Amino acid sequence: MMHVECDCGRRVFVPxxxxxQKVICxxxxxxxxxxxxxxxxxxxxSCPLCGCRxxxxxxxxxxxxxxxxxxxxxxxxxxxxxxxxxxxxxxCGTIWFPPxxxxxxxxxxxxxxxxxxxxxxxxxPNRPPGDSYREMILMGLGAGVLMVVLSFLxxxxxxxxxxxxxxxxxxxxxNKAEG
Numbered sequence: 001m002m003h004v005e006c007d008c009g010r011r012v013f014v015p016x017x018x019x020x021q022k023v024i025c026x027x028x029x030x031x032x033x034x035x036x037x038x039x040x041x042x043x044x045x046s047c048p049l050c051g052c053r054x055x056x057x058x059x060x061x062x063x064x065x066x067x068x069x070x071x072x073x074x075x076x077x078x079x080x081x082x083x084x085x086x087x088x089x090x091x092c093g094t095i096w097f098p099p100x101x102x103x104x105x106x107x108x109x110x111x112x113x114x115x116x117x118x119x120x121x122x123x124x125p126n127r128p129p130g131d132s133y134r135e136m137i138l139m140g141l142g143a144g145v146l147m148v149v150l151s152f153l154x155x156x157x158x159x160x161x162x163x164x165x166x167x168x169x170x171x172x173x174x175n176k177a178e179g
Contacts, residue, residue, distance in 0.1 A: 003167075004032045019164075035167055043162035044098045047089035050168070057085040058095070064165070067095065071166055086165060093168030100160030105151050112147025115140060 003011045010027035020036035039051040046053045058064045061078040064086055083104075088095045119140045127133045154160035 004034055006030055006032055037164065037167075040162055043096055044101065047087075047092060047094050047168075048096055048162055048164060049094040050089060050092040052089055052091040054090045055087045056090060057087055059085060064095070068166060083160075089168055091168075093166070094164065095166040095168075097163040097165065099162045100154050105154040105160065108147050109151035109155075112144045112151060115147065116144035119144065 003013050004023065006012055006025040006027060007030065008025060008028040010025055012023055012025050012032060014023050014034040019034055019040060021034055023032050023034050024030070025032055037048045039046055040048045042048070042051065047055055058067070061080055064078050067088070083100060084098050086095055086097050119137055123133065123137055123140070127137070150159070
């Protein structure tokens with residue numbers, strides 16, 4: 001997620017997948033140009049804005065909040081990081097969360113299928129009489145289904161994409177500053 005400032009004073013938030021496209025201001029209806037992010041497909045290994053591989057991980061949410069507070073007055077406060085640590089480009093200053101690693105998605109899918117298979121083909125047919133394992137089986141089925149569904153959503157690109165928290169200086173802006 002990045003933002004574009006409108007002439008009316010409103011900050012329009014733009015998802016990373018709409019980078020470089022036209023967006024509409026929710027305040028005045030003006031058409032705005034979102035900044036382009038040319039290397040968004042390589043955000044797992046390099047900066048999505050400038051393509052540089054010189055970045056650092058931000059380990060603590062308080063550090064990210066401090067950086068964002070110094071750059072913008074209005075930001076979403078982060079209290080914890082769930083799956084990946086945000087990164088800050090040392091060249092242009094862009095801050096982003098990398099996409100979910102494909103190996104992690106495949107591993108989750110495999111574990112989800114194994115969990116579902118174990119429950120459906122081992123525990124359910126061989127459970128003792130009575131309802132002693134009913135809750136455990138239902139929890140296992142729920143966890144397995146959740147793992148499989150989330151894996152498919154990540155594989156199809158619905159979740160787990162790179163997310164830009166703060167846009168840095170573009171190559172054009174850096175060249176103007178040097179010249």
